[in-house]
Amino acid sequence: MNKVLISADHVITGPADRVITRGAVLVEGGSITAVGTAAELDTSVEPEVPRLACPGATLLPGLIDCHVHLAFDAGPDPLRAVAEADPGELATAMADRAEQMLAAGVTTVRDLGDRDALTVTLRDAIAAGTATGPRVLAATAPLTSHGGHCGFLGGEVTTDDEIRARIARNAEQGADLIKVMASGGALTPGGPRMWQPQFTRDQLRLIVDEAARYGLGVAAHAHGTDTIEHCVTAGVRTLEHCSWRTAEGIVYDPPTARRIVENDIAVCRCVSGDWRLFLEQMGPERAEAMAGVIRDMRKEGVRFIAGTDAGVPGARFGDYVGMLEFFSSLDFSHAEILDMATVHAAHALGLTDTGTIAPGMRADLIVVDGNPLESLDSLRAIRHVLTAGRPIGM
Numbered sequence: 001m002n003k004v005l006i007s008a009d010h011v012i013t014g015p016a017d018r019v020i021t022r023g024a025v026l027v028e029g030g031s032i033t034a035v036g037t038a039a040e041l042d043t044s045v046e047p048e049v050p051r052l053a054c055p056g057a058t059l060l061p062g063l064i065d066c067h068v069h070l071a072f073d074a075g076p077d078p079l080r081a082v083a084e085a086d087p088g089e090l091a092t093a094m095a096d097r098a099e100q101m102l103a104a105g106v107t108t109v110r111d112l113g114d115r116d117a118l119t120v121t122l123r124d125a126i127a128a129g130t131a132t133g134p135r136v137l138a139a140t141a142p143l144t145s146h147g148g149h150c151g152f153l154g155g156e157v158t159t160d161d162e163i164r165a166r167i168a169r170n171a172e173q174g175a176d177l178i179k180v181m182a183s184g185g186a187l188t189p190g191g192p193r194m195w196q197p198q199f200t201r202d203q204l205r206l207i208v209d210e211a212a213r214y215g216l217g218v219a220a221h222a223h224g225t226d227t228i229e230h231c232v233t234a235g236v237r238t239l240e241h242c243s244w245r246t247a248e249g250i251v252y253d254p255p256t257a258r259r260i261v262e263n264d265i266a267v268c269r270c271v272s273g274d275w276r277l278f279l280e281q282m283g284p285e286r287a288e289a290m291a292g293v294i295r296d297m298r299k300e301g302v303r304f305i306a307g308t309d310a311g312v313p314g315a316r317f318g319d320y321v322g323m324l325e326f327f328s329s330l331d332f333s334h335a336e337i338l339d340m341a342t343v344h345a346a347h348a349l350g351l352t353d354t355g356t357i358a359p360g361m362r363a364d365l366i367v368v369d370g371n372p373l374e375s376l377d378s379l380r381a382i383r384h385v386l387t388a389g390r391p392i393g394m
């Protein structure tokens with residue numbers, strides 16, 4: 001079995017306030033088998049085991065992107081790009097994007113909407129070792145209303161029977177979770193507005209219950225304040241965007257936020273690496289309102305998880321750190337931000353074997369120059385990436 005002992009100036013075992021100075025991690029096959037100081041492990045581990053010493057570097061859990069669309073090209077018209085793409089070319093492009101994300105230190109991605117379950121095929125190829133990329137969790141076609149947000153991906157439903165049939169189909173195609181477009185979005189011409197609900201409260205409950213019959217959780221795209229409340233009542237696992245919109249602008253609802261906390265629902269407040277430009281386009285007033293509700297949620301104790309929405313217009317693959325810097329601009333500490341990207345993300349995704357560094361965990365690890373607890377920018381200086389113990393570009 002392949003073994004390697006990796007040592008670095010700092011090992012962030014996770015949560016991010018747990019750091020071993022001059023630490024080391026023993027990797028055996030796909031798993032972590034020992035964690036400690038470099039001095040201890042250097043003595044206890046057999047001399048014939050290869051050493052990878054990383055002076056001036058930090059070793060931490062691989063990053064997790066909780067919201068991507070591998071089928072989208074990040075160009076101005078993803079709808080056309082997906083609808084017109086040849087399936088073979090699209091599959092190749094998706095594999096390239098996955099590889100790019102892994103090279104940027106992202107060892108797990110949750111894909112929240114594709115066509116023809118293409119992500120499942122890629123997920124299985126990566127798991128089998130015939131393709132290189134992060135571990136993938138796939139939602140396949142998101143449920144949406146007729147003519148609704150991202151209906152072009154094939155998940156349009158109207159009646160309860162159609163809801164049941166779509167969830168059964170996604171499960172049969174190998175989905176790891178169910179995604180519902182609970183409110184409108186910005187991508188689909190003629191669809192409902194972002195604050196408008198696409199499903200009733202009862203339908204959302206049906207979606208959560210049906211998904212649970214297949215052992216699947218639900219991620220809900222929810223911009224509208226009413227929709228967010230309906231999703232919380234229905235029992236979704238994560239809220240995507242969660243921007244508290246109404247016809248009159250942003251209206252934050254503290255009681256709903258408290259229930260988000262009590263019910264352990266994570267909020268994936270997606271932003272692309274290009275958020276500065278996005279805020280400029282929004283104008284100072286709306287940008288401040290948006291920032292204000294994120295601060296309010298944080299004060300309430302809402303658990304945020306990291307997601308880029310990579311693939312939608314302007315959200316490039318491989319610009320994960322740019323997204324993290326948005327939260328830094330809102331005065332989140334670096335430790336909080338690293339937790340969003342690792343331990344909290346893993347918890348929200350229901351993954352118990354990644355997101356921290358401990359014996360028995362998958363060896364999803366990155367080594368970066370410097371120390372990300374001091375500067376997030378150091379996450380751009382990737383030295384090594386291991387996914388389930390497999391080194392990339394070592």
Ligand SMILES: [Zn+2]
Nearest residue numbers: 067069112309
């Ligand atoms: Zn999305």
